[in-house]
Amino acid sequence: MPPLRIERLVVAGVGLIGGSFALALKQAGAVGRVVGLGRTRRSLDRAVELGVIDEAADDAAAALRDADLVMLAMPVGQTAAVLERIAGHVGAKTIVTDAGSTKRDVIEAARAFLKDAWPRFVPGHPIAGAESSGAEAARADLFRGRKAVLTPLPETDAPAVRLVADAWRACGAEVREMSAAEHDGVFAAVSHLPHLLAFALVHDVAQQPNAATLFDYAASGFRDFTRIASSHPEMWRDICLANREQLAEALTRYQAELDSLRRMLAAGDAASVERVFADARAARNAWLAQIEAGERK
Amino acid sequence: MPPLRIERLVVAGVGLIGGSFALALKQAGAVGRVVGLGRTRRSLDRAVELGVIDEAADDAAAALRDADLVMLAMPVGQTAAVLERIAGHVGAKTIVTDAGSTKRDVIEAARAFLKDAWPRFVPGHPIAGAESSGAEAARADLFRGRKAVLTPLPETDAPAVRLVADAWRACGAEVREMSAAEHDGVFAAVSHLPHLLAFALVHDVAQQPNAATLFDYAASGFRDFTRIASSHPEMWRDICLANREQLAEALTRYQAELDSLRRMLAAGDAASVERVFADARAARNAWLAQIEAGERK
Numbered sequence A, B: 001m002p003p004l005r006i007e008r009l010v011v012a013g014v015g016l017i018g019g020s021f022a023l024a025l026k027q028a029g030a031v032g033r034v035v036g037l038g039r040t041r042r043s044l045d046r047a048v049e050l051g052v053i054d055e056a057a058d059d060a061a062a063a064l065r066d067a068d069l070v071m072l073a074m075p076v077g078q079t080a081a082v083l084e085r086i087a088g089h090v091g092a093k094t095i096v097t098d099a100g101s102t103k104r105d106v107i108e109a110a111r112a113f114l115k116d117a118w119p120r121f122v123p124g125h126p127i128a129g130a131e132s133s134g135a136e137a138a139r140a141d142l143f144r145g146r147k148a149v150l151t152p153l154p155e156t157d158a159p160a161v162r163l164v165a166d167a168w169r170a171c172g173a174e175v176r177e178m179s180a181a182e183h184d185g186v187f188a189a190v191s192h193l194p195h196l197l198a199f200a201l202v203h204d205v206a207q208q209p210n211a212a213t214l215f216d217y218a219a220s221g222f223r224d225f226t227r228i229a230s231s232h233p234e235m236w237r238d239i240c241l242a243n244r245e246q247l248a249e250a251l252t253r254y255q256a257e258l259d260s261l262r263r264m265l266a267a268g269d270a271a272s273v274e275r276v277f278a279d280a281r282a283a284r285n286a287w288l289a290q291i292e293a294g295e296r297k
Helices: A016-027 A042-051 A060-066 A076-089 A106-112 A114-121 A158-170 A180-206 A211-217 A218-226 A232-243 A244-266 A270-296 B018-025 B041-049 B060-066 B075-087 B103-112 B115-120 B158-170 B180-207 B213-216 B220-225 B232-244 B244-266 B270-295
Strands: A006-012 A032-037 A067-072 A097-100 A124-126 A149-150 A173-176 B006-012 B030-037 B069-072 B097-098 B124-126 B147-150 B176-179
Touching: A006 A016, A006 B006, A016 A032, A016 A067, A016 A106, A016 A158, A032 A042, A042 B115, A042 B176, A042 B220, A067 A076, A067 A158, A067 B075, A076 A106, A076 A232, A076 B147, A097 A114, A097 A158, A106 A114, A106 A180, A106 A232, A106 B158, A106 B270, A114 B147, A124 A158, A124 B069, A149 B041, A158 B006, A173 B270, A180 A244, A180 B176, A180 B180, A180 B213, A180 B220, A180 B244, A180 B270, A232 A244, A244 A270, A244 B030, A244 B180, A244 B244, A270 B213, A270 B232, B006 B018, B006 B060, B018 B030, B018 B158, B030 B041, B030 B060, B060 B075, B060 B180, B060 B244, B069 B075, B069 B158, B075 B103, B075 B232, B097 B103, B097 B115, B097 B158, B103 B115, B103 B180, B115 B158, B124 B158, B147 B158, B180 B213, B180 B244, B232 B244, B244 B270
Parallel strands: A006 A032, A006 A067, A067 A097, A149 A173, B006 B030, B006 B069, B069 B097, B147 B176
Antiparallel strands: A124 A149, B124 B147
């Protein structure tokens, strides 16, 4: 297998994810020139200064036409608009991929706008992130040991999928494939719902008349439980709306679980409450043990 | 003010909390002899080996009769039974306090059983803990910089409250007073509810047919959100049941918050979703900033 070589990479949205993708491919020697596209010239110039990209695109159309790979790494809420804007300029061999946290909405937009380039669109989602954001936070090792999920469709070009998979492997990620529907269901349950729950708890506490007292007594358990409520509101608004059907299903299941616990407490059913708690702890500890075993490999 | 001196301290339940209380008072030079009471002789012998207590009580009645202070530090679910058992043996000047996470239930039991000693019962709750437990985990600095809440009643002896408050201060804690009802409401909101929510989420995920896949893609956000679901099931069963009325109220408010978010998502009301998320993030970040400012003092 020849080593991966992407002569011209266009990164649209040079933040934590797009910037780290560029840095990782540079470090792997897998990329020639990295061209940045973005909302403001200033942030692109800053990304050049930081060495994250080689140049800011002066002519977006020319950059897209000559690109081997375009990585869309803006917030999911902007992806459709960006796809619409770039669609007419994508080169005849250019492969397009994205890094969005939801996949069915992105696929719908790509199918609607990309026309001839649609079979060369490879939907993707690297499972990495941090509370920090922006090109300043980008680092070459962000994806090392993380998973990158691709959700290609039957009509997606196999060589396009291979190139994107190779790119993620060059970044140190483990590549997985699943359907977009499965992806969105899985992440509704283990990522989008917990974010919603954490935002909801902090909002609930902050709305109480004695909010100052409540926060005064909140301790480390509360801090860790709500860490994800310090995530970016605009980004999570977009994710929750883009995946709202699957998120609503996950929320319905969760509310049924809460109703069941409420009934156990009202009935003073100590054995059932303890069983739920003990099963949860056992499941969580088994999961942590598996992660640790994976890390030792 | 003369320095605090507790000649004989009895610790009933020599685990993380009771053991750390003993160690902290020893380190402060505020205690003479520490006698342990517990469910098993073996764990008491181990606590003696570790230097957490000076002796295991051979004669519980004698130990209680001669004690200046008795600290009840067993799981809250056992407190009533222990109070009943010790009630007839407490000395005429002995002060009794506890370290339970709920206060109204403990007060009810103490009022029912302690008889003449009831005015010398000082209900307390140190806001400290860890996932580890047992005398092995005890350490002299566990309460340093933490809050210790006392919830005395109008009929509680003022000198008894002073002695217990002084003991917590000698452990490095900041002493606060509030009513038992306020205490239980506050901790339902910022501690008991989050624990219930975390246990419920992990249980919900573990019940799904694709649980293995779900856990496989769960990342650091899920790990932190569910950290408290690795807490002790028996202990949290007892806390949730002891405080079930206030917990049910907190849960009702929280479910209303979730219903409201569900409606915003169904309506595609991006502005409202973002406002909830942004308010939550702002409230959480303000709280963290306050904690950091406090730590810098």
